[in-house]
Amino acid sequence: MEPVLxxxxxxxxxxxxxxxLSDQHRELLTSFKTIYRTQFPVEMDDETFRIFEGYRVxxxxxxxxxxxGIRYSPHVSMDExxxxxxxxxxxxxxxxxxxxxxxxxxxxxxxxxxxxxxQNLTRRFTAEIIPIIGPxxxxxxxxxxxxPETMAWMMDTYSMMKGYTIPGVVTxxxxxxxxxxxxxxxxxxxxxxxxxxxxxxxxxxxxxxxAVQGFGNVGGxxxxxxxxxxxxxxxxxxxxxxxxHPAGLDTVTAWAHVQQGGSLKTWLEQPGVEADVxxxxxxxxxxxxxxxxxxxxxxxxxxxxxxxxxxxxxxGANGPTTAEADEILNDRGITVIPDILANAxxxxxxxxxxxxxxxxxxxxxxxxNAELRRLMVNAYRTVVxxxxxxxxxxxxQREAAQWVGIERVVEAIEHRGIYP
Ligand code: GLU
Numbered sequence: 001m002e003p004v005l006x007x008x009x010x011x012x013x014x015x016x017x018x019x020x021l022s023d024q025h026r027e028l029l030t031s032f033k034t035i036y037r038t039q040f041p042v043e044m045d046d047e048t049f050r051i052f053e054g055y056r057v058x059x060x061x062x063x064x065x066x067x068x069g070i071r072y073s074p075h076v077s078m079d080e081x082x083x084x085x086x087x088x089x090x091x092x093x094x095x096x097x098x099x100x101x102x103x104x105x106x107x108x109x110x111x112x113x114x115x116x117x118x119q120n121l122t123r124r125f126t127a128e129i130i131p132i133i134g135p136x137x138x139x140x141x142x143x144x145x146x147x148p149e150t151m152a153w154m155m156d157t158y159s160m161m162k163g164y165t166i167p168g169v170v171t172x173x174x175x176x177x178x179x180x181x182x183x184x185x186x187x188x189x190x191x192x193x194x195x196x197x198x199x200x201x202x203x204x205x206x207x208x209x210x211a212v213q214g215f216g217n218v219g220g221x222x223x224x225x226x227x228x229x230x231x232x233x234x235x236x237x238x239x240x241x242x243x244x245h246p247a248g249l250d251t252v253t254a255w256a257h258v259q260q261g262g263s264l265k266t267w268l269e270q271p272g273v274e275a276d277v278x279x280x281x282x283x284x285x286x287x288x289x290x291x292x293x294x295x296x297x298x299x300x301x302x303x304x305x306x307x308x309x310x311x312x313x314x315x316g317a318n319g320p321t322t323a324e325a326d327e328i329l330n331d332r333g334i335t336v337i338p339d340i341l342a343n344a345x346x347x348x349x350x351x352x353x354x355x356x357x358x359x360x361x362x363x364x365x366x367x368x369n370a371e372l373r374r375l376m377v378n379a380y381r382t383v384v385x386x387x388x389x390x391x392x393x394x395x396x397q398r399e400a401a402q403w404v405g406i407e408r409v410v411e412a413i414e415h416r417g418i419y420p
Pocket of ligand 1: 141344
């Protein structure tokens with residue numbers, strides 16, 4: 001078993017022990033409803049073809065159609081997709097949207113493909129998984145290495161094969177083809193709402209120092225919104241550059257630059273940018289109030305968890321903290337707001353997008369953000385009511401979020417019964 005699936009399973013079993021889950025439910029919730037693996041050819045620009053491997057895993061659909069992103073990364077594997085699918089089940093239950101969990105991915109570095117090759121790969125992969133996706137069945141969305149453009153191609157391919165336009169088959173689409181206002185920034189905005197709620201009794205965001213690891217759709221938007229909300233974002237990093245400024249980095253222009261196709265390295269070369277280059281590892285051990293790991297999984301491990309100096313870890317990525325690191329952070333009195341709560345803003349607005357698509361309605365961005373805030377704050381309060389902040393030793397917010405997720409899924413299973 002790969003470390004990431006081991007982490008997901010350990011987290012589940014620990015919470016299952018704590019809530020006294022029956023062996024049967026335990027077995028059901030560690031199995032996967034549907035596992036799809038496909039190897040398929042894609043025509044390259046030079047007219048040769050290459051074989052790619054892709055996956056779509058549906059973990060559990062007791063609460064509704066399954067939901068989860070599609071990842072393009074060279075590290076995609078069956079175990080990674082399984083872990084991510086399982087986390088989606090808990091995440092959807094924690095924010096209480098009527099979905100089960102799924103995930104998909106293709107093992108590819110999308111940066112090595114041309115625009116045309118990415119489109120060919122996306123359309124062929126969509127055709128491969130057509131038997132298991134659908135607006136009532138399983139609804140993909142963006143994840144690492146994919147985005148609105150990928151979702152437009154998926155929606156178009158699915159619609160072409162069915163013979164009419166079906167916007168509800170994927171979420172995270174461009175607004176012009178049935179996407180939702182606010183979806184693009186939803187994960188970062190959800191993280192910001194959770195942090196504001198967490199700090200609301202304690203002086204708020206103003207002047208808080210923050211380190212953000214990862215500068216994609218999650219880290220970049222979070223760093224921008226936190227600065228706009230009054231926080232001092234001292235550290236940011238992407239795959240090859242980590243930057244520091246004691247008075248706070250201008251993450252608003254940095255994110256605008258990255259969205260234009262730049263990187264933190266090229267942003268640093270722009271006139272007027274004030275930042276020092278530091279080591280990537282310095283971001284995780286930064287002496288700040290809040291650490292936001294928003295890059296990839298398993299970055300906080302037994303080897304570096306003792307170096308974390310932030311008092312709060314807000315998980316932007318899925319699975320950034322291994323089970324061993326979790327224990328070390330908890331022993332050290334560091335609060336971790338877990339991924340399945342903190343980064344649930346993306347799937348929450350995906351739910352709004354799906355509802356809008358089914359009703360052929362369009363909500364305003366204000367409406368989307370207000371509903372997003374309501375669901376994120378509710379989820380935060382539900383989790384904290386089960387394990388108050390500062391209960392180190394007795395429980396963690398990750399465990400509490402897992403309890404809520406497991407209990408809601410089990411409740412649905414019990415109401416539905418086992419077919420036939
Ligand atoms: N990929 C995102 C996640 O990990 C969003 C999933 C979705 O919107 O369905 O939560």
